[in-house]
Amino acid sequence: MTNTLSLLSEHGCFGGVQRFYQHASRETGLPMRFSVFLPPQERISEAGGKVTALLYLAGLTCNEETFMAKAGAQQLAAELGLALIAPDTSPRGANLAGEADSWDFGLGAGFYLDAQQPPWSSHYRMESYITAELLPLLIAALPLDAERMGIFGHSMGGHGALTLALRHPDLFHSVSAFAPVCAPSHCPWGRKAFTGYLGADESIWAQHDATALIKALPVAPYPGGILIDQGLADKFLPEQLHPHLFEAACASINQPLELRQHAGYDHGYYFIASFMADHLRHHARQLEPVHAQV
Amino acid sequence: MTNTLSLLSEHGCFGGVQRFYQHASRETGLPMRFSVFLPPQERISEAGGKVTALLYLAGLTCNEETFMAKAGAQQLAAELGLALIAPDTSPRGANLAGEADSWDFGLGAGFYLDAQQPPWSSHYRMESYITAELLPLLIAALPLDAERMGIFGHSMGGHGALTLALRHPDLFHSVSAFAPVCAPSHCPWGRKAFTGYLGADESIWAQHDATALIKALPVAPYPGGILIDQGLADKFLPEQLHPHLFEAACASINQPLELRQHAGYDHGYYFIASFMADHLRHHARQLEPVHAQV
Numbered sequence: 010m011t012n013t014l015s016l017l018s019e020h021g022c023f024g025g026v027q028r029f030y031q032h033a034s035r036e037t038g039l040p041m042r043f044s045v046f047l048p049p050q051e052r053i054s055e056a057g058g059k060v061t062a063l064l065y066l067a068g069l070t071c072n073e074e075t076f077m078a079k080a081g082a083q084q085l086a087a088e089l090g091l092a093l094i095a096p097d098t099s100p101r102g103a104n105l106a107g108e109a110d111s112w113d114f115g116l117g118a119g120f121y122l123d124a125q126q127p128p129w130s131s132h133y134r135m136e137s138y139i140t141a142e143l144l145p146l147l148i149a150a151l152p153l154d155a156e157r158m159g160i161f162g163h164s165m166g167g168h169g170a171l172t173l174a175l176r177h178p179d180l181f182h183s184v185s186a187f188a189p190v191c192a193p194s195h196c197p198w199g200r201k202a203f204t205g206y207l208g209a210d211e212s213i214w215a216q217h218d219a220t221a222l223i224k225a226l227p228v229a230p231y232p233g234g235i236l237i238d239q240g241l242a243d244k245f246l247p248e249q250l251h252p253h254l255f256e257a258a259c260a261s262i263n264q265p266l267e268l269r270q271h272a273g274y275d276h277g278y279y280f281i282a283s284f285m286a287d288h289l290r291h292h293a294r295q296l297e298p299v300h301a302q303v
Numbered sequence: 304m305t306n307t308l309s310l311l312s313e314h315g316c317f318g319g320v321q322r323f324y325q326h327a328s329r330e331t332g333l334p335m336r337f338s339v340f341l342p343p344q345e346r347i348s349e350a351g352g353k354v355t356a357l358l359y360l361a362g363l364t365c366n367e368e369t370f371m372a373k374a375g376a377q378q379l380a381a382e383l384g385l386a387l388i389a390p391d392t393s394p395r396g397a398n399l400a401g402e403a404d405s406w407d408f409g410l411g412a413g414f415y416l417d418a419q420q421p422p423w424s425s426h427y428r429m430e431s432y433i434t435a436e437l438l439p440l441l442i443a444a445l446p447l448d449a450e451r452m453g454i455f456g457h458s459m460g461g462h463g464a465l466t467l468a469l470r471h472p473d474l475f476h477s478v479s480a481f482a483p484v485c486a487p488s489h490c491p492w493g494r495k496a497f498t499g500y501l502g503a504d505e506s507i508w509a510q511h512d513a514t515a516l517i518k519a520l521p522v523a524p525y526p527g528g529i530l531i532d533q534g535l536a537d538k539f540l541p542e543q544l545h546p547h548l549f550e551a552a553c554a555s556i557n558q559p560l561e562l563r564q565h566a567g568y569d570h571g572y573y574f575i576a577s578f579m580a581d582h583l584r585h586h587a588r589q590l591e592p593v594h595a596q597v
Contacts, residue, residue, distance in 0.1 A: 020568075020569055020571060020573040020574070021534065021536065021565070021566075021567035021568035021569065021573065021574060021577065022573040022574075022576070022577055023576070023577045024577075026567075027573045077573075078372070078373050078572065079372050079373065081375040081378065081576070083573070083576070083577075084375065084576070084577075084580075240315065242315065271315070272315075273315035273320075274314075274315035275314055275315065277314060278372065279314040279315065279316040279321045279371075279377070280314070280315060280316075282316070282317070282375070282377070282378070283315065283316055283317045283318075283377075283378075286378075
């Protein structure tokens with residue numbers, strides 16, 4: 010299969026370009042969509058032809074458009090010279106039995122892992138899709154610096170950002186999250202998804218649980234620090250998110266973590282947009298080229 | 304009918320609050336929804352308890368959420384101490400025959416006027432709804448300064464902003480637009496809407512056509528200037544928008560107009576977001592209290 014990118018649309022945006030693409034994916038066996046924001050050409054030139062890139066993973070029910078339309082990240086990304094990449098949240102079009110029955114499993118709920126249980130294992134391979142297919146493809150096709158790539162996300166996508174960062178520290182050099190699912194083995198969303206995609210053996214779950222993963226590491230993988238923002242008016246906080254379990258796990262291996270808690274903010278994109286600038290600066294600071302560091 | 308506002312949801316947003324309301328409208332005879340962003344309490348206090356407010360009118364197919372979710376206006380509005388108000392684009396629930404048959408007439412396409420033709424005239428009264436009902440209600444209920452109110456909008460809502468500003472200079476003291484329908488009597492969207500809502504008499508149309516309205520004025524109504532941004536990759540520009548007709552009409556009465564044309568930008572919210580800050584500053588500058596002017 011040739012991995013040709015089809016440009017679905019391109020929109021001028023803060024001096025850069027907002028693009029939507031589709032391609033035939035080897036890993037999922039289906040057409041996949043994703044979006045890319047590229048900063049203004051002068052930022053790309055200033056960076057020597059390849060810019061820092063941040064991969065954003067969205068939450069349940071979202072798609073490749075949500076972040077670009079609602080998070081308000083492009084203005085500062087244009088200023089800082091950052092590219093932004095947002096994949097979809099699951100394969101689409103597999104037409105598996107039960108795929109569309111619930112909003113927290115199947116369509117829009119791929120959980121950024123490779124399913125091991127049939128029928129999901131044939132198409133629901135979001136981890137391999139993102140790390141082994143999409144990123145190499147984009148690094149080859151676009152002016153992105155493979156050595157300066159960060160990852161962040163929201164809710165289920167915060168789980169994805171933390172777990173992919175911990176499982177692929179060779180790919181990602183900075184990580185942050187908005188209201189992430191921090192300990193999926195201990196919350197209803199995670200237990201449902203892991204049971205369905207991974208099966209009943211909880212030792213396999215631990216390989217995709219940010220809190221369990223970080224506890225098992227010998228040294229802090231992100232010495233520059235992890236940033237997490239959490240709204241205190243988030244209705245999913247008590248049952249689904251468990252940031253304090255992740256905080257304790259980080260402390261156990263001296264992984265620096267800035268866990269900020271914000272009164273009055275909920276789980277949605279008005280919350281995410283409100284703290285977006287801090288996340289972009291967090292990544293830009295950690296990913297800037299050595300010659301630019303002060 | 305008591306005009307009680309029901310708060311549907313409230314979201315923390317850049318230190319202020321993003322709210323969605325519903326109320327029973329006298330003018331449309333139906334439940335209407337709208338959204339309000341209020342800046343942080345300290346900005347309201349600094350302004351003496353009442354802040355400058357901008358009314359935003361959205362385009363065809365949009366609703367009261369579109370601007371707040373996609374335009375990225377809240378960050379700078381919070382800094383500048385501006386409230387933002389966005390009504391829906393038409394009544395909903397009238398269940399008139401043909402109401403949902405096309406995307407450019409009826410639902411989502413109220414054109415910000417009072418229909419004179421049955422059956423539309425009984426519910427499609429967006430001009431009276433906004434100017435005689437919604438704004439007085441909000442000025443009474445929220446910390447908004449009735450003397451410092453601006454209006455802006457996009458596409459059909461740009462038409463709405465220009466025409467309501469020209470028809471109600473007592474209510475609005477600044478005006479701007481993104482890709483507005485500038486001469487609706489001369490474009491397919493406008494001719495279809497005016498025929499349906501106003502009838503065949505084109506002399507009535509002229510009362511709701513920004514270009515015709517401004518030509519008929521003895522003196523410039525907005526001496527501080529009108530700001531219009533237009534993308535040159537906007538597929539609706541050639542047939543529907545006609546900014547140059549409005550520009551010529553402004554020149555004929557010495558109405559200052561800054562018409563900015565941007566290569567590479569289309570008709571959507573990535574374009575709007577890219578130039579939002581300039582619009583907020585345009586309004587803030589013209590609406591600031593006399594004691595704050597330098």
